[in-house]
Amino acid sequence: MISYSLSFIDYFVLSIMLHYQIEFDDYRQHLIHVTLRFLADPTQVLSLPTWIPGSYLIREFSKHIEGVKAYDEAGRVLKIQKFEKNKWRLFNTDHELITVEYDVYAYDLSVRGAYVDQNRLYVNPACVCLGLEGQESKAIEAEIFLPEELKSFQLATGLKSKSLVKGRFTLYAEHYAELIDSPFELADQTRFSFIANDIPHEFVVSGKHSMNVERMKHDLEKICATEISLFGSAPFQDYTFMTMATANSYGGLEHPNSTSLITPRDDLPQANEPVEPSENYQRFLGLCSHEYFHSWLVKFIRPENFVNYDLNKEGYTSLLWIFEGFTSYYDDLILLRSGVIPQDAYLKLLKAQLDRYLQNPGRNIQTVAESSFDAWIKFYRQDENSNHAGTSYYNKGCLVALCLDLGLRLRGSSLDALLRRLYENAQNGIQVHERTIYELCNELTGDQWLEQINHLVNTTDELPLDQLFPEFGIQYVLKDEKSLAFGLKAIDKPEGVFIQQVRRDGTAAQAGLSANDTIIAIDGIKATTKLLEQYAKKQGTFTIFAFRNHELMQFDVVAGGVELTTVELTINDQAKVAKWLAV
Numbered sequence: 001m002i003s004y005s006l007s008f009i010d011y012f013v014l015s016i017m018l019h020y021q022i023e024f025d026d027y028r029q030h031l032i033h034v035t036l037r038f039l040a041d042p043t044q045v046l047s048l049p050t051w052i053p054g055s056y057l058i059r060e061f062s063k064h065i066e067g068v069k070a071y072d073e074a075g076r077v078l079k080i081q082k083f084e085k086n087k088w089r090l091f092n093t094d095h096e097l098i099t100v101e102y103d104v105y106a107y108d109l110s111v112r113g114a115y116v117d118q119n120r121l122y123v124n125p126a127c128v129c130l131g132l133e134g135q136e137s138k139a140i141e142a143e144i145f146l147p148e149e150l151k152s153f154q155l156a157t158g159l160k161s162k163s164l165v166k167g168r169f170t171l172y173a174e175h176y177a178e179l180i181d182s183p184f185e186l187a188d189q190t191r192f193s194f195i196a197n198d199i200p201h202e203f204v205v206s207g208k209h210s211m212n213v214e215r216m217k218h219d220l221e222k223i224c225a226t227e228i229s230l231f232g233s234a235p236f237q238d239y240t241f242m243t244m245a246t247a248n249s250y251g252g253l254e255h256p257n258s259t260s261l262i263t264p265r266d267d268l269p270q271a272n273e274p275v276e277p278s279e280n281y282q283r284f285l286g287l288c289s290h291e292y293f294h295s296w297l298v299k300f301i302r303p304e305n306f307v308n309y310d311l312n313k314e315g316y317t318s319l320l321w322i323f324e325g326f327t328s329y330y331d332d333l334i335l336l337r338s339g340v341i342p343q344d345a346y347l348k349l350l351k352a353q354l355d356r357y358l359q360n361p362g363r364n365i366q367t368v369a370e371s372s373f374d375a376w377i378k379f380y381r382q383d384e385n386s387n388h389a390g391t392s393y394y395n396k397g398c399l400v401a402l403c404l405d406l407g408l409r410l411r412g413s414s415l416d417a418l419l420r421r422l423y424e425n426a427q428n429g430i431q432v433h434e435r436t437i438y439e440l441c442n443e444l445t446g447d448q449w450l451e452q453i454n455h456l457v458n459t460t461d462e463l464p465l466d467q468l469f470p471e472f473g474i475q476y477v478l479k480d481e482k483s484l485a486f487g488l489k490a491i492d493k494p495e496g497v498f499i500q501q502v503r504r505d506g507t508a509a510q511a512g513l514s515a516n517d518t519i520i521a522i523d524g525i526k527a528t529t530k531l532l533e534q535y536a537k538k539q540g541t542f543t544i545f546a547f548r549n550h551e552l553m554q555f556d557v558v559a560g561g562v563e564l565t566t567v568e569l570t571i572n573d574q575a576k577v578a579k580w581l582a583v
Helices: 008-014 176-180 213-231 279-293 325-337 343-357 368-376 395-410 415-427 436-445 450-458 467-473 505-512 529-536 576-579
Strands: 017-023 031-039 045-047 066-069 078-086 087-090 098-105 119-125 139-145 154-158 160-165 167-174 184-187 189-196 197-208 239-246 251-255 260-265 474-485 488-493 496-500 518-522 541-548 550-556 561-571
Touching: 008 098, 008 279, 066 078, 139 518, 154 160, 154 189, 154 197, 154 239, 160 576, 167 176, 176 474, 184 505, 189 213, 197 213, 213 279, 213 415, 213 488, 239 279, 251 576, 260 279, 260 415, 279 325, 279 343, 279 436, 325 343, 325 395, 325 415, 343 395, 343 561, 395 415, 395 436, 395 450, 395 467, 395 576, 415 561, 467 576, 474 488, 474 529, 488 529, 488 576, 496 505, 496 541, 505 550
Parallel strands: 017 139, 197 239, 239 260
Antiparallel strands: 017 031, 031 098, 045 087, 066 098, 078 087, 119 184, 139 167, 154 184, 160 167, 189 197, 251 260, 474 561, 488 496, 496 518, 518 541, 541 550
């Protein structure tokens, strides 16, 4: 335990500021040591969020907190009692200087947690820094100390920072909400800076990679400039992209003036990257575009009940189809508008969204508004039944945005105009409620949109794309060119064919086969996915042997498959297409 001797000035500083000391001496054991100093209220409660903004699942971060201890100014041990899963209480501490120390286990290689080892120190303060109830508005100073052997590490963060001594950094946050929404990373990094619309940006990547730095800089600068121009200004004064290159992990999480990305290293641009980005590189650019767009739509423009998060419990909204869906529509569209990809590449990406939607039977079960509300229990907890029971507010939300954009353009406006109105409202303190989109569509066009938007959002009826696309010179044709043998999604493994998913409308489901079964033989022949496809095209009934829970079972399965619908988009009139895409 560290002891402190404080002057009157120190007391004054702590009366208006909280001080965190974050140390990484035990990084080999994936531990972070945190020391928090503060002047306590009479009965002081300390707490840790249960979820992180932008990722709607109770994460139970407090399970990684270890050995919480409290001391007074003289170093005497104080009683600190845990009374809820994420809360601790100190008693009789009015205006006393308190030191609280604890360790955090940090081995979560994702954008939502904390991860420390000899290669990288990554911290989301939401899962590391205990907050003080009643003192959330106080300014914060966080000092970071690196062990000698890691002092060469560089710092990346969206927070204001300084470093006067090698291996020691000081971070500043205006309040606790800013701290916990501002991750930081220390590692050996590749980095570059650029200016987009007069705003400084920094891109940082850690992990082993062979990124073409100049190509990444060239494309990202255009994407950022295009998004700022769309809204007319930015709600941040600087911006940082933090990227971790891995073998195959993928994801991102937005923050007010930064984003954390994790990507397969093969998705980064290569030395010989073609003029039209490869599919892998397009995927990473789409991720950058998506998370950057959230700086406006989620971090600045919010649902009304997300203006002030309660991070102790779920925050429900049926509007994620706007915030994630609109963002998913624009992430690829921005790649086109910025000139990073050509039109045919964009239409290929749009086709992939359409195919994903059409091949999801759950779209007939759950509306996109219901999907938004159920994010807390469904989206981050996918299982073998998810595709049957629900739709994605990302995927269908993207296509709802497409329908709205085309519909608005037919009436002389656009989704761009609607977004700019949302941004203007947010600047004036007006956030998004259940009727906002209806009202803005009405204002922008002079027409009534209640019935149309209700159809898109609150029913499981098919989207009117067959009516909208021809108005913009595109032929929209549905085809059933592929099928799942017996209605099974399966992969070959050494022990047999492992079933990942069973379509309810397939013959395998009717026979009783289930997800996680392992098929070992069909009609007495060793099973492979190729053999299943062959038998599914025959006629008759076949005997399938499979293991379930290590028990051998027999099934009589009728031949057949489940058709997978795909879409074909053909341009009939480029001039009409340009009215949509050439903005």
